[in-house]
Amino acid sequence: MFDRHFAVWPEGLPHQLKLPETSLYSNLEISALRYPDENAIIYYDAPITYRELKQQVDALAGELQHLGVEKGDRVMLFMQNAPQFIIGYYAILRANAIVVPINPMNRSAELEHYLQDTQASVCICSQEVFPHIEPLIGHERLRHVIVAAYSDYIHPQTDLELPAEVAAPAQPLTTAGTIAWGDALGAGHQPGELLVGPDDLAVFPYSSGTTGAPKGCMHTHRSVMATCVHGAAWRSGGGREGVTLSTLPYFHVTGMQGAMNGPIFLGSCIVLMTRWDRRTAAKLIERYRVTSWTNIVTMAIDLLSDPDVESFDLSSLENIGGGGAAMPEAVSDKLFKLTGLRYIEGYGLSETIAATHINPSEKPKKQCLGIPVFDVDSRVIDVDTGKEMGVGEVGEIISRGPQIFQGYWNRPLETQKAFIEIDGERFFRTGDMGYYDEEGYFFIVDRVKRMINASGFKVWPAEVESLMYRHPAIQESCVISAPHERRGETVKACVVLAADHKGKVSEDEIIAWCKEQMAAYKVPQIVEFRDELPRSPTGKVMWRAMQEEEWADQKKEA
Template identity: 30%
Template sequence: MTIYKSTFPDVPLSEATITQRVFENIDPKMTVLIDGPTGRKCTGAQFIQDVKSLAGGLEARGWGAGKTIALMAPNIPEFCALFHASAWAGGTVTTINPTYTAPEVNHQLEDAGAEVLITIAMFADIAKEAIKGTRINDIVIIDEAPAGMIPLDDLRGPPMDAQTPVDVASHVVVLPYSSGTTGLPKGVMLTHQNLVVNVDQILAVTGLAGARETTVAFLPFFHIYGLQVLQNVYMAAGGCLVTMPRFDLELFLSLIEAHKTPKLWIVPPVALALAKHPMVDKYDLSCLEQVNSAAAPLGADVAEAISQRLGTHATQAYGMTELSPASHVSPFGKGKLGASGAALPNTECRIVDTQTLKDTAPGQEGELWVRGPQVMAGYLNNPEATRESIVENGWLRTGDIARIDGDSFVYITDRLKELIKYKGFQVAPAELEAALVSHPDILDAAVIGVPDDESGEVPAAFIVIAQHREALSLEDVQSYLSQRLAPYKQVHLLNVVEAIPKSASGKILRRVLRDPPTT
C-alpha cells in the first residue's frame, strides 16, 4: 500500500464545538460581519449575543438540543447567527439551497427530519408548499414575516450562556446535501469534530490564523465551501466577512476595492471573469495577494491569466462536501499551475487503480482516496451509500481521477463519478433523468456533462420521444424542468435519439453518448 502523507505537522483534535472554536478569537469590538449591499455591520459582541439569544429561543420552542432546523437563506449576517445558534443549543442544521423548488425542499425536509424551516420572505410561498407532509408546522422569516409565519425577532429568547454539552466526535452539527459520487442528493453527516479540525487544518497552512483579514463572501453558505472556508474559517481566525446574497460581478469588484481584501475564495466561472471580463479594469484590485479557486478544476491557462492581469497568486484547492470540505490547498499561497494543492495536516491519500483497487505506482493516475479526521460520519439514512463511499479503514473514495507528484501536489485529471459540476454546483444525472422521463412525451432519457468555458460543464440531455410527438424542442424541455428542479440543474443541450445506449444490466452507457462511434 502506497500512502501519501501530508508534509505538514498534524493539528491536535479539539474537544471544542464549532461555535466554541469560532468564538475563540472573535474581538468583541471588531466588525465581524458586513452586509455587502447595504453596509449594515455587526460587531463581535453583537454576533455572540445574537447567537446566544437565538439559541435560547430555539431551546424554548423545543427546536434546540437533538433537533434539526432547516435554514434556507442567502448569504446575510443572520445566516451565520442562526447556524451557530443551533450548534450552541446542541442542534443540527440542514442547509437548503434557496433556488430549490418546493418538491426539492420537501425531500430534504422530510429526509433530514427537520422540525422548523427558517427562510426569508422572498421564499415564503415555496416554504409554505414545501412543508406539506413533513413534521414542520412553523416557518420562521428572517426579514418581514407574512401573516401566519414567525418573525425572527419573536424567536429570540433569554440568552443561553453556555454551550449545550455534546459529544463532538459523534454529534452531527450540519447536514448539507450532496449527490456524493452518484445518485440523488443525500444528507452528509458532519460532526463538530469534522468541522473544527478542518478549520484548524486550513488555518495551519493558509496564513489566515491571527491575520484578522476581511474577505468577500459570495460563495453560498448553504454549500459546505461557503459555510466552512468562508464563514467558519474566517470567523475562527478573528476575521470579517462581507456577505453577498447573490453573485454580481460589479458589486463583487466594488466590495473588493472598498474593503481591500487580500485573499479571495472563488469558483472557476468567477476566475474566468477575473481573467477576461473588461469590467475588472475599472477597479483597483491591487490589494489582492491570492485568488484561490475550488469546487471544480481550474485550467492552468486561466490561472496564469489571472496572475498576469492582477499581479497576484492564482491557486487552487480541492475538497468535497464529504471532506468538510477541504483535503488539499495551495499552502501559503504558493501553488503549481494545474495542481489542486497539497494535502492538509492529518490527511493521507492513496491513488488506486479503478479496476483492481490496488495502489498505482508513484506518478501514475488512479482514483484519489483520502483519509483523515475531516472525513464525514456517513450519509444520513443511507448505510449502503456510506459503505460504498467509505471503505476499509476509513478511506473515502472521492470518485476523482488524480495523480500526485514528487512534491505531494495532487492533480485532478478526470472524474470517475458521473456527477456534473455546473458553476461549482453538483448536478446528478440520475435526478435530471428522473425528471425528464416524467414528461408524458419522453420515453427514455440520459444526461451527461459537456465541457463549457464559462460554467465548467453544462448538462446535455439525450431523449427518446413518443411516436405521436413529432418534435420536442429544448425550450419545451426547459420549461417543463423549470417547474421541478433548481435553475442550475437545467438542461442546456438537447439531442433527440432513437434509443439510449445501455449495457446488458440496464446501465446507461454514457461513454457512448460522449464519444459516439464514427461511421
C-alpha cells in the same frame, strides 16, 4: 502514511495540527469574548460586531428550543448568503441541533426529499425562497418556518448596487406556522445548556451520486473544525487581522468553511455578498482592504474580464484561490500581473467538508489539486482491485484524515461502499480518478461517479433524471454533460417521449418545465429527442458512450 509531498511542504508549518476539543459554537463564543467590538460581518456597508452576532445567535437559539428543537434534531437552513445565514447556522448549533444547509435554488419537489430524509420540524429561510417551502408546511414533520428579509440588515446609506432580493422590503406573513425573523429574535427566549461537543453531529451538507437522491454527509463538530482550522493555518491573509471576501455560497462546503467558519474561528472580519457582482466585489476589496478571497474560477475570470478592473486598488489581497474548474493560463498570468498573486487551487468534497488537498502558496502548480494538508493520508488505488498505484499511475483517489465524514445519513449500505480499508486504516473513496507526481502533487483526470461540473456547481445526472420522470411525456431520460464555452460543461438530456406525446411537446417546453421543478443549475440547457437510448447487453443505458460521443462530436466541429 503518504509523505512524498513533505519535500514541498510550506516552510514553518507543522505536518500535524492538534484540533480544539470544543464545539463550533465555542469558536463564536471565544471570538465574541476576545473581540466584542470588532466587526464580525460587513454586509453591503452595514457592520455587525462579534458582541451583536453572539447576542442574535443566542436569541434565535432560544426561539428554536422554544419551538421544540432538541439535541440531535435537524433544522433546515434555506437561504442565500446573508447575516441571517450565519446567525441561523450558529443558532442551530447553539440549540444542540444539526444544520441542514439547502441550496436556495431548490424548488418544492426537491425540498420534499430533504424533509422526508431529515424529518426537520423547523426551517429557517429567506423571503424570496419562502414560496417554495410554504406549500410543504405540514409535510412530514415540518411545522414552523422562520422567514428573514435580507433588507433588515442593509445600511441605509450604502452606495453599493444591491441585488433585487437584498433591496426588497420585508413582506407580511399570513401562513400558519410562519414566524418573522424579527419576532423570533425579539421573543426573549434564552437557550438552555450547551450539550454538544467535538464528536456530536453538527452539519449535513448534501451530496449525491449514482442513486439519484441527495445524501446527507454526516459531519461532527470535530470534522468541521478540522478544515476550518486547517484552512486558517495554511493560507496567509492576516490571521485575526485579515479580512475575507465572501462570495461563494454558504450552503456549499467551500464557502461555509473558508468564508464563514474559518474567519469566525480566527475572530476576523467577513465582507459578505449575497449575489456575485464583479464591480461590487472590486469596490468591497478596495473599501475594506480585503486580504483573502476564496472563489470558483469563473468568478476570478469574470472579475479580471472587467475592462475597468485596473482602476480599483486590489493591493490588499494576500491570498486568492479556489477551484471548480481549471484556471486558464492566460487568466492566471493576468491575475499575477495585477496582484502579484498566483491562483491557489485546492480539492475537497462535501464528504470532506472542504479541502483535503491545497497547493503550497510558495510553489503552486497549475490545474493541480495540490498536496495533502495536515494529518491527511491520501493514496491512489486501482478501482477494481484496491491495489496501490505508483507515481503517474491513474487510479481512484482515496483519503483519510480528521475532516472525513462519518457516513451518509440513513444510508448504511452506501456508507459501507464509500470506504475501503488499507493497512488497517479506513479510507474514503472519493470517486475521482487521478494520479500524483514525483513531488506528491495530486491531479484529477476523470470521475468514477457520474457527475457534471457546471461552473463549480455539481450536477448529479441520476437526480436530474429522477425529477424529469415526473413529466408525463417522458418515457426515458439520460442526462449527460455537454461542452459549454463559459461553464466548461453543461447539462444535456437525451429524451425518449412516450408514444402518445410524440409530436405534441417540444424540447423548449421540456426545458421550461424543468425550470419550474429544479434548481437552475441542474436544468438541462439542451434537450435532444431520440427514438431510443443505447443499451448494453444487460439492458443498462450506456450513458458513458453517449457522453463520449457528445464530446467527440464537439471536438470535430471545433
